[in-house]
Amino acid sequence: MKKLAKVLFLVSIMYAAIPATFAQVTVGVGISANIAPPEMPVYTQPACPVDGYLWQPGYWAYSPNGGYYWVPGVWVAPPRPGYLWTPPYWGFAGGAYGFHGGYWGLHVGFYGGINYGFGYGGEGFFGGRWDGGRFRYNTAVFNVDRRFVRNTYMDRTVIRNVTINRYSFNGPGGANRRPNPNEEAAMRERHFNATSRQMAHQQDAMRNRAQFANVNHGHPGAMAMNRVSGRAFNERGQVAARQAARSQQFQRNAQAQRNMQQRNNQQAQRNQGQRQNMQMQRNQAQRNQQQRQNMQQQRNQAQRAQQQRQPAQQRQPARPHGGNR
Secondary structure: OHHHHHHHHHHHHHHHHHHHHOHHHHHOEEEEEOOOOOOOOOOOOOOEOOOOOEEEOOEEEEEOOOEEEEEOEEEEOOOOOOOEEEOOEEEEEOOEEEEEOOEEEOOOOOOOOOOOEOOEOOOOOOOEEEEOOEEEEEOOOOOEOOOOOOOEEOOHHHOOOOOOOOOOEEOOOOEOOOOOHHHHHHHOOOOEOOOHHHHHHHHHHHHOHHHEHHHHOOOOOOOEEOOOOOOEEOOOOOEOHHHHHHHHHHHHHHHHHHHHHHHHHHHHHHHHHHHHHHHHHHHHHHHHHHHHHHHHHHHHHHHHHHHHHOOHHHHOOOOOOOOOO
């Protein structure tokens, strides 16, 4: 019994250690697609609105019902001080494109070699660093609103003169990179999944049909946002409210047209049903009239036959009486 208790105790410890050790594996490949995501778009970063917010680069997500859609880059609050965001990425393997979810950790791990910009150049992170519980922003790569954010510095050495590509996935035909030892070590650290605000941000993008690549052809109207459920900006850094309003109006008009068409189809079906009923009633009336005519003809024929069966003398007129002469 003591040995059995010891074995069970060791097994319980192993299972308790799995989530912390393999947190990235649980995020893992969450969804796959048969076609590559569109190229990474180029856009302007809105200013950081709150001291302590970190940048989540925009990325292509996938919905089985509509294909790829763009999740705007956004400033978000980390789950706790000291943690950095490792962006998600698409990787090609086994004939399909798999989505590797992003996560929070003490160090930035492997994100497919994708050049997201704004400190995420494909390897590592150069947008800033934590210092004494506060995040210091590198304004060489980050855009901050200095009215609210003053904990900054500038390090231009992180800006590398390399050819900018727009690869959106890792693998043949895309970014050709494998994790280095530092990234592998970061992947084994304890992680936090995306926060509820980040997940809500993605859900909002999925509900906006204008964000889907089959609608915007790789150029979404809302490229970035200053915060979750905040203001949206286009690729030039201009407020995309008007464009979003036009998109919403277009969707409302399209829905109104579909509703009207549906009502017209229903009315047409009702009218057709009424015409069919009226035609059936007319046909029935004609059949009834034809039956009455047939019955009248039968009565006439019966009367003629009865007259023909009467004796001839009954049919002759009676002679008048003249009296005796």
